[in-house]
Amino acid sequence: MSEGNPVVELAKRRGFFLQSAGAYGGVSGFYTFGPEGAALKQNIEDTWRERFTIQEGNMEVDAPTVMPEPVFEASGHLDGFDDMLVECPECGDSHRADHVVEDNTDIEDAESMAIERVEEIVAEYELTCPTCGAGLAGQAIQQFNLMFETNIGPGSSSPGYLRPETAQGIFVEFPQLAEYARNQLPFGVTQIGRAYRNEISPRKSLLRVREFTQAELELFIDPEEDEPDLESVEDVTAPFYPVSEQEAEDGELIETTVGxxxxxxxxxxxxIAYYLGIAKRWYESIGVDMDRFRFRQHLPGELAHYAADxxxxxxxxxxxxxxxxxxAYRGDYDLSKHAAHSDEEFTIFKQYDEPITVERPTVDPDMSYLGPEFGGDAAAVADAxxxxxxRDPDAFRDAQADDGVVRVEVEGQEYTVPIEKVGFEIEEVTESGEHITPHVVEPSLGIDRALYTVLDHSYREDEVDGETRRVLELPPEVAPRTVGVFPLMDRDGLAERAREIVDRLRDAGLAVTYDDSGAIGRRYRRQDEVGTPFCVTVDYETLGEGDDPSLEGTVTVRERDTTEQRRVAISGLSETLTALRDG
Ligand code: ATP
Structure with missing residues (x-):
């Protein structure tokens, strides 16, 4: 994808993105966004924030990218966030074993296979090293944890990790976030931020990198009560590729509505249906080609450890x-894990409509009986x-009915306590609610992959005035700059007038670039290549020195996609361009 790819070439030449630290040979999987790329990325993030945070009424947070080890012990990443690695015996390069299999056979789901099976396939198909071509059969395949490890503070006693997903930064703050949400479900928390994965073989330009930006929403719901507003997205159409079609011999995409x-x-x-609808609209709005887009259901072997669907x-x-x-529907996996590994409650108090009366068993053991002569740790027996x-109030009821003794175990030793020494009672109490662990629904998006896809899908080559024109047909809402302003020539007061217009348009909140170098056609091409949807040219007519005096105070506005031009009065220019940008 990178070698000779016109989009990657354009991205580097025109300042969208480039491999970082090139002066030192570059490091795979790290990219710097240049001036155009940084603006495009920011615009994509802004539209995501508008759609998934503001319009949905969610809360946004910004958590650290380094977190201490216990967070990832609880989340399961320390034990299970692994990819399969195979090392070439000849050149020593490491590769993702499942990718080697998928790239060289017709097997498509090696990622979800057991290591032993992948080893067998590597041998069976006589697969070779993608770098040097040496045979890989017989090489052991290892689990490689993708987290970058670091130490927090001097010394090595406090290990930390760069977060492999932004989500954990939200989950660990759940108790406080629930307070901010006034303990009312459902509530959603979003975050846009960097995530880090020490990918074994970064590839395909921005599509698999070691540092990337995620935009995630964690929606906390009461699974028994909360429902989305499905009606608002039920008419959204998209191609769906469910498991049944993926497994069928002639399976195909089903083009239908979310409803x-x-x-x-x-x-x-x-x-999930609701967010597929919201996401489809968003991807379309940022310039993903809907003829090259689909929703695919995970095959059973592909599901992450926490995901139900x-x-x-x-x-x-x-x-x-x-x-x-x-x-993903993550259920109560994350909150339960953090509750089990920390001293905090990760629950919400759910108020009943009406208070209810429940039976609550209590014990009030006779501590003098359980004392030293009883021969055990009285407090531990009382706790048991x-x-x-x-856990089991019936054990006491049964004891009352049977032999009159209750049996409990403390550190492997059984104690027999007469029921009359236990002080067992059932009380009737009124309860106004209960603590529940919310379930989590998570749309998790990668910004870098979205950005690359938008560039790839918006890139066109056509012919204008007998020359090949490269153009990015980016939606005006995300284009790095909305307007290019040019004086026809850098003389006779044209440049001064053009600069005044730049200031005016910037004051109106438009992203403007100024260019006075080279022939006007060349300047148009430069803006076409970076996706600027409108160009404004100041000429002699603008100054009232052209052939048609009625054109004084007007400029030429040229549209990128059609290359059509029209005259617009400077007095209404910012309004016209703002309206064009916002569609
Ligand atoms: P993959 O299977 O492609 O490695 P994943 O299923 O592990 O991805 P998730 O953990 O679901 O990815 O992460 C959510 C999103 O983050 C992905 O859909 C993707 O857009 C983005 N993402 C994940 N890993 C990378 C990466 N190495 N480079 C760029 N973006 C990534």
Whole structure:
């Protein structure tokens, strides 16, 4: 994809992105966004924020990128965030074993296979090293953890990790975030930020890198009560690729509406269906070609350890389908894990409509009986009785009915306590609610992959005035700059007038670039290549020194996609351009 690819070539030449630290040979998987790329990325993030945070009424946070080890012990990343690595015995290069398999056989789901099976396939197909061509059969395949490790503070006693996803920064703050949301479900928390994965073989330019930006939404819901506003997206159409079609011999994409896929049970969670609808609209608005876009359901072996159901948004780039985003139903996995590994409660108090009366068993053991002569740790036995009462009140009822003794175990030793020494009672209490662990629905999007796809899908070559023109047909909303302003020539007061217009347009909040060098046609081409949707030219007519005096105070506005030009009065120029930008 990188060698000779016109989009990658243009991206480097015109300042969208380039491999970073090139002066030192560059490091795979790290990119610097240049002036055009940084502006495009910011605009894409702004539209995401507008759609997923502001319009949805969610809260946004900005958590650290380094987090201490216990966070990732709890989240499961320390143990399970691995890829399969195979090292070449000849050149020593490391490769992702599942990618070697997928790239060289017709097997498509090696990622979800057991290591032993991948080893067998490497041997069976006599697969070779992608770098030097040496045979890989017989090479051991290892699990390689993708997290970058560091130390927090001097010494090595406090390990930390660069976050491999932004989500954990939200989950660990859940108790406080729930307070901000006044303990009312559902509530959503978003975050746009860097994530880091020590990918074994970064490739395909921005599509698989080691430092990237994620835009994630964690929506906390009460699974028994909360429902999305599906009606607002039910008419959104998209191509869906469910498991059934992927497994069928002649399986194909089903072009249908969000409402229908939910009704037909193809997408069985209403929240996932809802976010597929929202996301499809967003991807379309930023310039992803909907003829090269689909929603694909995860195959059973592909599901992440926490996910009950998962769909990906995918785009076709250079003949391959790549994952742009994942939409997962994470259940109560994350909050339960953090509750189990920390001293905090990761629950919400759910108020009942009406208070209810419940039976609550209690024990009040006779501590003098459980004292030294009883021969054990009295407090530990009392605790064991207490927790038995909570877990299994019937054990006491049965004891009353049977032999009159209760049996509890403390550190492997069984104690037999007469029921009359236990002080067991059932009380009736009124409860106004209960603590529940919310479930999580997560749309998780990658900004770099979205940006690359938008560049790839908006790139065109056509012919203007007998010359090949390269143009990025970016939607005006995300284009790095909305307007290019040019004086016809750098003399006779034209440049001064043009600069005044630049100031005026910038004051009106438009992103403007000024260019006075070279022939006007060349300046148009330069703006076409970076996707600037409108160019304004100041000429002698503007100054009232041309053939038509009625054109004084007007400029030429030229549209990128049609190359059509029209005269617009300077007095209404910023309004006209703002309206054109906002569609
Ligand atoms: P893949 O299977 O392609 O490695 P993933 O399923 O591990 O991706 P998620 O953990 O679901 O990815 O991350 C959510 C999003 O973050 C992805 O859809 C993608 O857009 C982005 N992302 C993940 N890894 C990378 C990477 N190495 N480079 C660029 N973007 C990435």
């Amino acid at each position: 229908e896929v939910f009704e037909d049970g193809i997408v069985d969670d209403p929240w 998962c769909w990906d948004a995918e785009a076709e780039v250079d003949g391959d389908w790549i994952e742009l985003a994942g939409f 009785l207490d927790s038995l009462a909570e």
